[in-house]
Amino acid sequence: MTTKNNYHGQKQMVTISTLAFFISVMVWFNMAPFQSTIQLQLDLTDKEIGALMIVNLALSIPGRIIIGRLVDRYGPRKVFSILLITMSVPCFFFAIGTNYVQLLISRLILGTIGASFVIGIRMVTEWVPAGKVGFAQGIYAGWGNFGSSFAALTLPPLALIIGGENGWRYAILLTGILALIYGIVFYFTAKNTPDWREFPYTKNVAPLQATTKSDLIILTIISFPIYGGIGILIWTLNQNNIISDHLALLSFLITGTTYLFNMGKRWRRNEEYIKNKVPDTEKYSMKNVAILSMGYFTTFGSELAIISMLPMYFQNSFAVNAVIASTIASSFAFTNLFARPAGGWLSDRFGRKKILLLLLALLSCLYAGMSFMQNSWPIYLVILLIVCCSLISQAASGAIFSMVSLIKKNQTGQISGMVGAYGNIGSLCFLAVLNVSQYNIFFLTISIGLLLCFLTTLTLQLQSKLSTKTNVTKKLARIN
Template structure:
């Protein structure tokens, strides 16, 4: 890949492992839900709240981490996040009250933002021509941390033995995060030797290219606050927050959103009056389309994984183990499907592949809406696996474009797009709670179809060829001015 990217495989391995550890910590509670209910004397609804708050803060945290990684660099931000999040992990592991479990789980949700940090790191170390593949490897193999937590933590709890076995197993993931955070800080760099890491302005607000793009950005960040409001509503419904506290938090979120909008306007006011740099002229319309595409792909994936075990148990008379095995297969297909989607985008064109995958995904989900117990089980499983493969490949295609939208603000773009994945899961599950599973699948299919149409209208981001990228790479070296001019 050239000397300008020497050492990039090491960075890919280190970043993927960092995300893998983060996901293990993020989902270390799931294997022990029944045990925690029994030992702590808490209800199924209270466990449900813990699961919800575990996802809740990941939405705004992805925006915040996106700003920080663009300003301070991925090395400092990723290592700090891993080490800091080990603290609430230890608190959760040895918590003796529901309030301790709730607060620590709420804070632990922030580790889900680790995804966007690695996106920026890898975008600095690899050329555009292989961006889809390496981002797919990072996301696909890193997300396997959830499956590893499900397989390994119950075994570790058994090895530790006793009633506190689950506590030691969860605490071990916190210790792993703490140690790996130190290793990550010492063993990686923000950019290859001689290549400058381009930081965002100190304001941390995303730069746009026009007033219409400014309006799009304002609308794009609104659902992020809506996701947190949904979390507040859930806590109030469970009587864990009083109505007065809930109303106060709603008001706080409204004020915070307005402040965010004002900061965006102040940051862009003078920028829009000047000439936008040639390398930063990609439209916020593209960010909006990619966000909605991730909403329909990764958001649907999370929602389907949540409902699939019960769906198969009810329609095909399977036990809990059989339904769980079908649901867990989503994690395994991710190892291949997401890198494959990125590779196809690199090889045959990002826009073309995204449109085709979204269109195929819509057809498959429309087919899922007709699933019933009358279907042969093997055919139902094949259709489900096909949805999984195509959806994850489409997610890989989305993030083959994200690092190419706005180089100096890749973290923020990834933060917005990534947050929409979490928002999508919340919205689709809300549809499932209100309607039948068939309508749930139809809704996903409709969104995927609309996204395929809108993706057809976007302009593919990034330099048109690798020659332009090589020129940019040379210009980024810290040669003396007179030497750079000769080059």
């Protein structure tokens, strides 16, 4: 009876957390189907609409790190509820925005909702056995990320039904209301862990600690792009004349100084920690965190970037209207429903490293193929290539996160926050490339990044052991 109840609880919590992430993603990408409409109605330039796409992703980078710490400290239930409720406010402000600055600021703040991903990863890890966690996290991420595709499919027709030039505003407003309501529902229905055990809270919200000197060097290096993402944001705002050259320079200096100060503080704290002889049970490999972070940079980062730009790509290259462009573009996110769970399942079944290497190699080839796309191609061939690329991309993302929760269980929130942040950093970098180049260079850049990730993944070494309730230790993750 207890086993049956536990199984029911697993399904219930995975469903509840998946729906929360689904709504978060729907709110996060509620602008994408209306980019051309907003640009035309508010008389925005191509660079201004491009800046809106970038700022929509920017704060999710530090947000995933911060949210990861908060989840480890306070638990998924409280953090997810508060995030959904508070992020409904900038969604409302964006919906009623009448000038570019108002849209930019509200979109910048609203991008924080992208950090919701790491909350559910920790929650699923607490409820699902390690031998099945890859598949369960694939369902969570795959069906949750479908929120972007669902937004692309449903919001434009909804705006047309409402009618008038403000139809897009009402459609976006409704997604904010949905987030507000579900945030309250989540608080009263979710549980951090099964009833038979307590959630392993961390004692504070301090950043990740390295357990060896070499790991501390790696941690210092992989922390830099978090601040680099903020640098790209500052550059984008400066290029669009939102902030002056002097203010941009000052912002760069503040960001750089903050990085150096935080790294200095981290070095002092970690050196003292390492000198005290870290117990073997507390040790984990920072190199694995770095490799998985770079893998997510190219897989999920490219996915986010493409979801943001595909509707406009089809409108510009194939002269279709906004509804048709959004429907076609949604095919890239639609495959999340089954491809990401498939990536997790394949990793659970056939070996995580082996599957990830195969998927990275295939994906690099597919993106290279996309770099040759042009408007003279039959549109069905373009769609077919995009769908194939999407399938492998989602599966690779699922394969990566099937390993994240196996690195260090009680630090899963922070580690998934770091890896997840790299997905957003990737999207930010790829969109920045698109802002200063052509579509073919954009796709080729992603392909080269994936090839480099393939080479680094060859050095990945990850083992995971987890005790069952009867304290029998089993090897649950076959990597090689």
